[in-house]
Amino acid sequence: MSRQQSFQGPAAPPGLDSPEAPLEAEQAAKTVWYSRWSPGGSEGVFIWPAVLVLLGFSLFPLIVSLWLSFSRLKFVKGGVQINNVGLANYRKLFFGSEQAHFLGVWTMPSVLGLMFFGVLVLVTVVLLVKYVRSQAGTVAGLILRLAFALFALAVMWMVVSTVNAEGRPGTVTVTLIYVYIGIFLQYVIGLGLALLTAQALPGRRFFRVVFLLPMMITPVGVAYMFRMLADTSKGPFAPVWQAVGLGETSWVNNAWGARSAVIIGDVWQWTAFMFIVLLAAVEAQPREPVEAAQVDGASRWKVFRYLTFPGILPVSTALILIRMIEAYKIMDLPNVLTNGGPGTATESMTLHSFIAWRALDIGGSAAVAYSLLILVTIVSVAFVNLVRSRTTEAI
Amino acid sequence: MRSYFRRTSISRPSPVEMTGSYILLVLWAFVVLFPLYWLFITSFKQPIDVNTGPYYIPFVDFQPSLHAWRYIFVDVWHDTARPYANTVIVGLSSSVLALAIGAAAAYALVRFHYRPRVGAIVLFIACLLLAVFLVNRGVPWTVSVAVSLVIFFLLLQAIGKRLRRSLGNNDIAFWMISQRILPPVAVVIPIYILFQQLKMLDTRAALIITYMAINLPIVVWLLRDYFLSIPIELEECAAIDGASRLRTFWSIVVPLSVPGLVATFLFVLVFAWNEYLLALFLSSANAQTMPLTVAAQNATRGPQWWYMSVLIWIMILPVIVLAIILERFIARGLLVGAVKG
Secondary structure, three states: OHHHHHHOOOOOOOOOOOOOOHHHHHHHHHHHHHHHHOOOOOHHHHHHHHHHHHHHHHHHHHHHHHHHHOEEEEEEOOEEEEEEOOOHHHHHHHOOOOHHHHOEEOOOOOHHHHHHHHHHHHHHHHHHHHHHHOOOOOHHHHHHHHHHHHHHHHHHHHHHHHOOOOOEEOHHHHHHHHHHHHHHHHHHHHHHHHHHHHOOOOOHHHHHHHHHHHHHOOHHHHHHHHHHHHOOOOOOOHHHHHHOOOOOOOHHHOHHHHHHHHHHHHHHHHHHHHHHHHHHHHHHOOHHHHHHHHHOOOOHHHHHHHHHHHHHHHHHHHHHHHHHHHHOOOOHHHHHHOOOOOOOOOOOHHHHHHHHHHOOOHHHHHHHHHHHHHHHHHHHHHHHHHHHHHHHHOO | OOOOOOOOOOOOOOHHHHHHHHHHHHHHHHHHHHHHHHHHHHOOOOHHHHHOOOOOOEOOOEOOOOHHHHHHHHHOHHHHHHHHHHHHHHHHHHHHHHHHHHHHHHHHHHHOOOOOEHHHHHHHHHHHHHHHHHHHOOOOHHHHHHHHHHHHHHHHHHHOOOOOOEOOHHHHHHHHHHHHHOOHHHHHHHHHHHHHHOOOOOOHHHHHHHHHHHHHHHHHHHHHHHHHOOOOHHHHHHHHOOOOHHHHHHHHHHHHOHHHHHHHHHHHHHHHHHOOHHHHHHOOOOOOOHHHHHHHOEEOOEEOHHHHHHHHHHHHHHHHHHHHHOHHHHHHHHHHHHHHO
């Protein structure tokens, strides 16, 4: 294969093609000798399988998907006919008949929502001003930040104007609710458990293993389990529900009840992941500064606030990023737990796309999937550049 | 007088703190274990026991029966065994493949220098777009792919040499890892069409290949940092002794990175084992995996909780046992990836 040549060639001097981190440069300097020594030819064997697989199963489908999102499939005799319809699928989602489903029904936000949005605007303005005033600010950086701030505020405006009594959140808002409320709870509970388990307590190994288990269970199983548990008349907590007079109501018939059931299932499952990695991070922290602080009489809170938390911050941001990327794909839990209902109240974007596909609206399905892809990409890139880069520089 | 609030030593919590910690830990252990317990006893309940209200303790509240287990293991054994075998085969082979390909790529990204040229990449994407465009215009897909490939290689020879700007290893790594951001739903329809064209829909091979591709980025991500922590001197020694690249990788690097490989394998296996969305698209009867079988228990007569509980238990048991055995590896393996990633 002649393209293989492009991946080979003599090793470059360090610093020429890896100006990133000093660590990488050092590694490169070490590698130079080794890679120059060996007779070339086998490097391609190592990387080409992975490159080909990823080209075949993500880049190629991605392009085809983009094209599908601009087309409409028509079933004709003996096959399908694919018509190019331009942006019609997207127009339908954002302004047309699917708008209520996708973006939700918009109304005037409640007072609480307006206050929340006002606080967000203030925080954004303060952060932007801080960036302009700082020495490191550049014009390109400012423009990108401004663009992201506008995007984020527009999304938040959608959230506050659909999440109220009269409005109805669309699948985008529901996905955002799942992702962020879920991650917040998972992180807080996971960190708390990690700190508790990191103490020198007898029997901590038992807790570590038990807390890990939910991660291993299939989300479909989790969904059915929580359907059983959420049953207010025959589930294990039925006496409790009857005692408070809610014995005959059902979680899944109420929009917010159904959404919280999905979030509880998600938190139950993924707290395990946060816990296990945060625990390893807490235990990897050096003991001496903590002990020195304790000898000096620092309180537990101070030890956590000034030593442990800064130490685990890089891991925390990586974890949040991983969970964010994975959580946007949520689909099995709402599909099995509530089937997207009542109405479309618990539909995530992936489920929306799947339901459109099942209804043979392939173009619409691809358009939803692409909107999700764009949303996730913007959010992850912004997170990496604005939050993660700051915390990893610290160490 | 001894105070219950004072620590006896600096590393041990005081008795009061210890009690508080235990209360919280036991509380969460209950939250984790109770649903599993409920699932377990439900599998021994008669339908009437499930439907007439909550019963908590076997032999006290209700008489456990093996009817659901007998039904799943004897009456509909074929309907259970096939998806189970599918799950095992698909899970194991896709994880092994992803680990093999991903480990090789991760190692290569740490130790060798690649310099893919920007020109070649742009050209490749342009030719891909051309192929899609040709299919769109009604040209058969075999012809259009062949035409684009020919054009690609011709142009590469002609102008490739001129465009010297190249990318580094970090760019390749970033590209590979960023593939994980892709929501599967955004790529599944073309993959469905692809397997349909190849007459491979509803086969295990289709699922194995797809899961391997989906899990590859995680493998590269976790193992790249693991390989970075292995001292290069050992490999240099092997090289001086005349070992080839592949030989060095196989006999020096792989044995040294067993903990990282185990953690990554388990992580990827769990993903493949529990995967639902892609299986929903790509398999129907033959290649059906367990998550689909479990989901299908929500039959016309309403959810069959007792059968479902049995199925979920036999499905999660192997991974739970693995997790308990390999717990230490998991934490360490994931941590390395998370710190640097």
